[in-house]
Structure formats: C-alpha cells, structure tokens
Amino acid sequence: MSAPFAALEARVNRTVGARLSNAEAVYQGGEPFGVIFDANAERWEEGVESVGPQAAFLLSQTPGLKQGHTLTIAGTPYLVTRGLQPDSSGWVTLQLRRA
Numbered sequence: 750m751s752a753p754f755a756a757l758e759a760r761v762n763r764t765v766g767a768r769l770s771n772a773e774a775v776y777q778g779g780e781p782f783g784v785i786f787d788a789n790a791e792r793w794e795e796g797v798e799s800v801g802p803q804a805a806f807l808l809s810q811t812p813g814l815k816q817g818h819t820l821t822i823a824g825t826p827y828l829v830t831r832g833l834q835p836d837s838s839g840w841v842t843l844q845l846r847r848a
Contacts, residue, residue, distance in 0.1 A: 758838055762807055774804060775821045776811040786822055802827060802845040808835045819848050 770783025785805040804822060808814065816833060819826045820843070827845035835841045 762838055762840065766807060766810075770806075772804070772823045774806065774823075776814060776818075779811075782806065782810045784822060801830075802847070803832070803842055804845060805840060805842040807839050808833070808841045809839055820845065 766783050769785055772784050772786035773781045774784045774786075775781050783806070787803045789800060789802070802822075804820065804827075811820070814820070814829065814833065816829050816831070818829050820829060821827070822845075826848035828848045829843050830846050831844040832842050
C-alpha cells in the first residue's frame with residue numbers, strides 16, 4: 750500500500766468514526782471512542798438469521814480485544830461474541846450480547 754493512500758485511508762476512517770458514530774464505547778477503562786451501534790441488527794449467515802446488537806469501529810481502538818471480552822457501549826456492558834476479523838481498512842463489525 751502506498752504511503753499517500755494509507756494516509757488518506759486513515760483520514761477517511763477517522764472521519765467516518767467521528768461523524769457517523771451514534772454511541773460511545775469504552776474498552777478496559779480506556780478512552781471513550783465512537784462506534785456505529787445497532788441494538789437490533791439482523792444478520793444472515795448460512796441461512797440462519799441472527800438478531801442482536803452490533804458495533805462497528807476501527808479495531809485499532811481496542812488493542813487486545815478478544816471474543817468474550819467486554820465492551821461498554823452507552824454505559825451498558827456487552828460481551829463480544831463474533832466479528833473480530835477486520836476488513837482491509839481495519840474496521841470490524843462485532844456481534845455482541847448483553848453482559
């Protein structure tokens with residue numbers, strides 16, 4: 750990846766996180782960061798529908814985050830159940846369950 754494109758991609762990711770986030774999250778008592786949160790998201794996987802909370806954000810904001818860890822969103826703790834594989838730009842969409 751060329752350096753100019755990487756800088757532009759990082760800038761776009763920061764802007765999306767800042768402008769489109771609808772909730773604030775905290776991981777392990779760290780600094781709050783914006784997430785795109787959907788409390789009743791629907792997801793189809795192998796013909797099975799799953800309904801539950803999801804949060805999308807840059808994975809780099811939560812170093813060490815793993816399945817089973819807790820992410821607090823808008824003051825409510827959620828367990829990470831799936832979705833830790835980031836896309837090519839570093840964004841994840843986590844499947845969550847209330848802790």
